[in-house]
Amino acid sequence: MIRTFLLFVLLVGAVAVAFALAGEPGRASVEWLGWRADTTAAAGVCAILVLAFFAVTLWRLGLWLAEAPRRAARRKAEARRRQGADALTRGFLAAAAADGSEARRLAQVASDLVEETPALVRLLAAQAAEIAGDRPAAKAAYNAMLGFPEMRLAAHRGLMQTALAQGDRADALAHAKAAYAEAKTGRWAWRALIEDRLENGDWPAALELVQSALTRKIVSPISAERARTALLAASAAGLETDPDPRRRSEAEGFALQSAKLNPGFAPGVVLAARILAASGKTGRAALLIEQAWKLAPHPALALAWRDLNGGETPKARAARFEALAQLNPEHRESRLLRAERALLLHEPAEAAAFAAPLAEAQPSARVCGLMARIAFAAGQADEARAWMARGAAAPAEADWSDLDPQGRAFAYTPTDWARLVSAFSETGELIHPRLERRERMLSELPELPPAYEPATPLLAPEDYLALDAGDAGLFDDGGPDLEPLPPEPPRPRPPAKPAPRRRLASSPRTAK
Template structure:
């Protein structure tokens, strides 16, 4: 475009010049060696311009002839280089696609057309070809040579790092990542890997310092860097909570400034304040975080902030959470649990059913079962709620890479990824309930079995027992070969009489002597002494067993 503009300007300048000379005619006389040449001004100007163009053409022609061997050599060299780069490009594509045969063929062709010291990508193609062919030792040697070359050091270190990760050599991978960060701190993969390794080793100070360097160098986005730093500070605060509550509080507050919705940081800050007996600031932190994101762990920490509070005090704190975030399942469940502790079953049931209508989950059904057990104790109604709990979706939990944890962790135990845990339902429950045929919240409440009508219970009558006294009769039974069991009663001994046949003597005595009403020592009431088990035993003569 610029050349075309310059050509147009030059053409216009020449045209304007010739037009100016045409408007001003004149003669030019030249005398040279007794020769006089006379011509017009226009012809002289045209001749001068033509002479200049002729000289330029002759100079170009001479220069072309003089440099033609070099031009021809450069042409063939460029053609060879283009063929080499074409082979290199084809080989890299084949290696990426897993075509080992074509990659090896193109690698050999590229090495024949290009010089390896001038084109480092040939080493990369050879290393990738060796990797897809299973020659891992050769590939590792090629990556080590690339790591020694300043031009390909970063590429070689990344290849060695990936090979170490593939083989499970985590210590070697960590060393390669550390070396890459020292030589090139702007590499995102090296920075992220180093952060993960330092975090796994619990080196939170080094991890935070490295993250700050990456943030200044614009290697990591500002928003991502702030989130990761908040996670690292929360992890450090968790470790320092027992030994240094003040330091843990400062770290947790700094984490909350970077990530306002980080629930674990708020809980750590609140616990640190509670260890300092500063209930007001602990409640302020939890309330601020509750307004952003209601969480059951926040509710538990807030309601049970003071261990000496009564159930009524905990209910008041739960009601305050509900006022901050009304019509929320977590608020309703917090109030329901606190009302259950105060034996306010009606309110607990109402709040739990309202939470169930908003978000059916396993814990809500279990809470309703607890309310039913403590209020009515009806097994049918309890089994109804437990049956629904088995079919209901699971509660949200901390999930990272398919791993479900009861508490928040800064790193994934599966992959070691930083800030991997999220509060959500486990993946296995996304499709639907565990069992088919589960009822909706409204149906579950409507199908609750009714309470059985109470049956009138008659008070038991107290029977009056009258002791019957019969005279004891001694009957001698000879049993020479076996010991006999005798009854000693009133200093008289009588052997045990066999059961089955009535004794005619006893019957005769009973018939002759009529029964007399015996005195009741307890006046018709049960004995006050708990040791007396039988009324007859209390009034009967003393009896003991004697084994002969």
């Protein structure tokens, strides 16, 4: 209104100035109902403009009065919308705070006020009933939401959660399937389905779900690749001991695919190498282990490498150990492997040089056991027993726990494989279920005599190497006899003394 008035004043001023500048005032005459008015042209134009302005003003005033009821209705509706939006906001906040009764009250208020967004009102009502513990009401609200296409996905998720709360896994799975079929990005539905497949050990169905999730971009390519790697290894483990040759052939294919997808995934590589070696394909198995050792050395890989040839001499085995260690010489496992190689060659001093840096800080039970065997091979029985005592209280190595007491690597149950698939796909790290459950694993400490006689000469290295394979080392699988050492000159016996009293190695010495 103000803008219109200002425009009118400017227009009148412009006309007056135009006539004044022209120097010709002109004449204007108006006759109406017997009246006559004579004036200048400029005054006539100004009069017409004034009359027009008042006419427009009266017209706008009339329209404003006519629209007054409608404006009042709009203000009332706007107030209801604001109140409804406020009720919805506070209702969802109450639901997030797990205040079921307040959420239900606000949901009822919102249903009376909100008309434009009924989907939000229904969702709030369903969530409020669910939080309040009224599962029948929540289920009814979610079922009502199934009739609206835009609300169907949320309804399936709510019904799935309600079914899980009631212990009805079949109904929950049915809603997850329906949601996954309807929505391309339903990650929660995919997660529910993949967990069900893993729990049931249905590895082929899990592989299909992983591939479909990758196609829909639900999971990242790296996570999908890790999941496929672990699932293929689990499939191979389940078929490895099957009596049917065709099933064992499938196991070989699964294991090779796992090793190809991730050459550093120790379970897949060990399974593939074990199956290939059983089929006489030791060359291919050795190539897989070498590739894995370059990427991520693991003790199970070293044992699989050892088992590729069970009829070789200690010198030949030591040479193969050295060749494997040289593929990743700075890694901890390579240093341990080279220490084992030195023990096979009757070189305890060299073995100690490789193992000693690993025993400086807080050695594990495995390192303590290795140091005990090295000390015993060097004729240091007291040192060996000290390392044994230290190893009894030392922590176990997680990777070493993947070996059961029979030395079989990754002898996992289907539940363990399911956990491995989930953990490895998300983090890229192995789990260690045997360590978590504190189950028996391959012994990390050798079996040494519990007592000895101080006056008795310590065992010479060749005498120690003649012990059984369990004492000689975990990497010696009891193959052919060790190569004989060169003869040593006879040792002079000490003069005869009274026989000392026998005592246990663990008994304290008397201070002098």
